Amino acid sequence: ISPVPPYSREQPIFTTRAHVFQIDPSTKKNWVPASKQAVTVSYFYDSTRNSYRIISVDGAKVIINSTITPNMTFTKTSQKFGQWADSRANTVFGLGFPSEQQLTKFAEKFQEVKEAAKLARDRSQEKIETSSNHSQESGRETPSSTRASSVNGTDDEKASHGGPAEAHLKSENDKLKIALAQSSSNVKKWEVELQTLRESNARLTTALQESAASIEHWKKQFSACKDENDQLRSKIEELEEQCNEIDKEKERNAQLSRRLQELETELQDKELELEELRKQGEVIPQLMSECESVSEQLQAAEKKNKDLEEKVRILRTEVEESKHRQTNLKTELKNFLDVLDGKIDELHDFRQGLSKLGVDN
Numbered sequence: 236i237s238p239v240p241p242y243s244r245e246q247p248i249f250t251t252r253a254h255v256f257q258i259d260p261s262t263k264k265n266w267v268p269a270s271k272q273a274v275t276v277s278y279f280y281d282s283t284r285n286s287y288r289i290i291s292v293d294g295a296k297v298i299i300n301s302t303i304t305p306n307m308t309f310t311k312t313s314q315k316f317g318q319w320a321d322s323r324a325n326t327v328f329g330l331g332f333p334s335e336q337q338l339t340k341f342a343e344k345f346q347e348v349k350e351a352a353k354l355a356r357d358r359s360q361e362k363i364e365t366s367s368n369h370s371q372e373s374g375r376e377t378p379s380s381t382r383a384s385s386v387n388g389t390d391d392e393k394a395s396h397g398g399p400a401e402a403h404l405k406s407e408n409d410k411l412k413i414a415l416a417q418s419s420s421n422v423k424k425w426e427v428e429l430q431t432l433r434e435s436n437a438r439l440t441t442a443l444q445e446s447a448a449s450i451e452h453w454k455k456q457f458s459a460c461k462d463e464n465d466q467l468r469s470k471i472e473e474l475e476e477q478c479n480e481i482d483k484e485k486e487r488n489a490q491l492s493r494r495l496q497e498l499e500t501e502l503q504d505k506e507l508e509l510e511e512l513r514k515q516g517e518v519i520p521q522l523m524s525e526c527e528s529v530s531e532q533l534q535a536a537e538k539k540n541k542d543l544e545e546k547v548r549i550l551r552t553e554v555e556e557s558k559h560r561q562t563n564l565k566t567e568l569k570n571f572l573d574v575l576d577g578k579i580d581e582l583h584d585f586r587q588g589l590s591k592l593g594v595d596n
Contacts (some may be wrong), residue, residue, distance in 0.1 A: 245279040245288070246453070249344045251337055252276065255291055255298050256329035264331055269298040275464075276330060276341075278348055285355040287348045289328075299328055305353035309345040317342060 252273045256266040276291040276299065291299035303320045309319045317338055332338040383474040 245281045247277045248280050248348075249278040249341075250275060251332070251341055253333075253337070253341075254331035255293075256331065257298075258327040258329070260326070273333070274298070278344060285359070287352055300324070301328060302354050303345070303348050304545070305349055305356060307345075307349060309342050309349075311342060312340065314338070319345070 252275050253276050255269040255276070257269050259267050261263040270291075274291055274293045277288065279288045279290055280286075281288070289299055289301045289303065290297070301319075301324060307319055307321070309317055311317045314335045315332045315338055316329060317332075318327055320327045330338075330341065332341065354540045467515045474486075
């Protein structure tokens with residue numbers, strides 16, 4: 236249900252945007268968000284009741300409908316947050332603003348509206364007291380006139396009978412006639428004031444009709460503005476969603492850019508490695524030919540090694556045999572030398588014998 240019906244005479248006098256909160260009814264300490272995002276919060280003035288309200292609507296849901304009274308107080312609890320208590324709604328409303336300036340403007344408007352509500356209440360009480368005094372004065376005058384007429388009737392009756400109290404009654408009758416004349420003049424004065432009030436009421440009725448026509452015109456404009464506002468709000472929501480998608484796309488693009496740079500770096504490293512491998516690949520045939528040549532040389536060397544091993548084995552065998560023969564030769568030579576020494580000794584002896592024989596001869 237809309238807090239501002241079509242027949243209402245309320246007009247917005249101040250509008251802002253804020254995040255709306257309400258106090259948790261169970262704990263009376265924690266704040267419960269009443270809106271998922273920042274919504275429109277407006278001051279409305281009712282010209283017929285001379286009252287002020289704070290109204291906020293989130294979609295089709297009324298989240299604030301608070302009538303401002305002179306006893307209310309708006310309190311700033313931080314640089315961007317303020318609150319006020321509504322005893323009629325039995326809750327505490329909190330508003331979070333995007334900036335400190337908007338909070339200050341809202342608080343100043345709250346104080347201004349509060350003073351206006353207090354002034355309206357005082358004027359209303361003065362009107363009630365004035366109308367009460369007028370009704371009391373009218374009540375006092377009407378009985379006096381009635382009493383005058385009744386007393387007049389009594390005086391006439393008494394005058395018809397005559398008596399010693401006739402002079403006194405006549406003086407009383409004169410006094411009552413004077414009071415009646417004053418009452419008549421008061422009645423004329425009130426008739427003039429009544430006529431003035433009727434003319435003023437007619438002018439006010441005409442002004443009210445003009446105001447009603449103007450209000451209908453403003454209602455149509457307000458309805459058109461509301462429809463346009465709804466369209467703009469939906470457009471803003473779409474744009475916000477698009478902005479969110481754009482932000483997500485930007486983030487994804489940034490991630491892809493970082494990944495692309497990493498891949499480019501890896502690609503450069505791989506290209507360098509590939510270039511090295513290509514250079515190594517160009518050397519590979521030469522290395523293979525060298526490897527084959529080395530393999531052939533290795534095979535030839537292995538074959539020579541085998542041949543040499545075989546020769547070494549043969550030489551070792553020959554050396555062993557030569558050693559054995561040498562040993563045998565040494566033995567034989569020793570024996571031969573021994574025999575030779577013996578023979579030489581024999582020859583020496585034989586020579587000496589021959590020498591002795593020659594001397595003797």
